[in-house]
Amino acid sequence: MFKTILMPIDLQHKSSWSRALPAARAQLGEGVELHLLGIVHDVGNAWVASYLPKGYEQRALEEMKAELDSFVARELADVDGVTTHVGYGHVxxxxxxxxxxxxxxLIVMASRSPDELRTFRIASQGDRVVRHSPISVLIVR
Structure with a gap:
């Protein structure tokens, strides 16, 4: 049914992929592409960024790419044609x-169980993606 699946993951938090990965695998079939996305968060403030070492963003992007490729070799060695992407900015x-x-x-991603207080203070990334995505989003909890 789906041809191109995007799965954003945070390699620092296993919960961002441990349940979502089996759900993404279940969607795979002949000719279906799986794309993994790692995101380097935008510092969001020029003052804060001025304290970071020169070339911080580029190094962070390169490290993220290497970590994603290692993740694919470890967790998806049996899947052909997985593509990794690194983004920078707001999640x-x-x-x-x-x-x-x-x-x-299709976007497949993990999300924490709803927590009204946390959602009120800082809406979850899954919630934001669902609200703004023009394509189907599979949220796995």
């Missing part, structure tokens, strides 16, 4: 933009 925005750029027709 939900980067996910939706990447899905559009690669022509994804």
């Amino acid at each position: 939900a925005e980067t996910i939706v933009e990447t899905a559009d750029r690669i022509g994804a027709d």
